[in-house]
Amino acid sequence: MKNADADSSTRQRVASSILEYGPSTAAALAERLDLTAAAIRRHLDVLTEQGQIEAREQRVYGHRGRGRPAKVFVLTDAGRQEFYAAYDELAISALDYLREHAGPDAVAAFAEARIAETEQRYARILAQSGPDVTPAEALAAALSDDGYVAASRPAGTGEQLCQHHCPVAHVAERFPELCEAETRAFARLLGVHVQRLATIAHGDGVCTTHIPKATTETATERSHS
Structure with missing residues (x-):
């Protein structure tokens, strides 16, 4: 039960970090929250399965460099609902x-x-x-x-x-x-x-x-x- 509570708390931190900083890569989230790459991927997978977040190509305003755009994670409407006012x-x-x-x-x-x-x-x-x-x-x-x-x-x-x-x-x-x-x-x-x-x-x-x-x-x- 304690591990489940800890995981839930960490996922809440992940969602809150995306809310605060906007679309975020897995690497950026791991660095901000002091998590390993494996741990952040696990929490991102769960949040994605729950419909709380989704992966998108990173939007670039202005000139785009070579290479594939980085994948970023954003809150879905369901994820944002946790932070919305009830009115x-x-x-x-x-x-x-x-x-x-x-x-x-x-x-x-x-x-x-x-x-x-x-x-x-x-x-x-x-x-x-x-x-x-x-x-x-x-x-x-x-x-x-x-x-x-x-x-x-x-x-x-x-x-x-x-x-x-x-x-x-x-x-x-x-x-x-x-x-x-x-x-x-x-x-x-x-x-x-x-x-x-x-x-x-x-x-x-x-x-x-x-x-x-x-x-x-x-x-x-x-x-x-």
């Missing part, structure tokens, strides 16, 4: 009702109103961030505090803002207006035109937003002005 069905029903009785424009207006208060709060956080922190880094930290497990990383033509968890992913799958409103808010906060490359709601392993390099310095100046 998803209620929210979907409410938005379905709103769309049916007030039209699709009402859903878009709701999405904008929902993000407005958060945007104001994030704007204050960006304005208070230190000069050694980019706006994308400050935004990622704010998003993480709200449960989105976000991080920013350099990209060849700028930065990428990655959200490894979306508390409203199931709702956004039905109502993309939520993602669209969030993307517009990011653009306003960063003072640049951003581009959504992937979303969890559309089946990707992580929500990825591209922030152009040419204007990141201008955004930094704006956030500290």
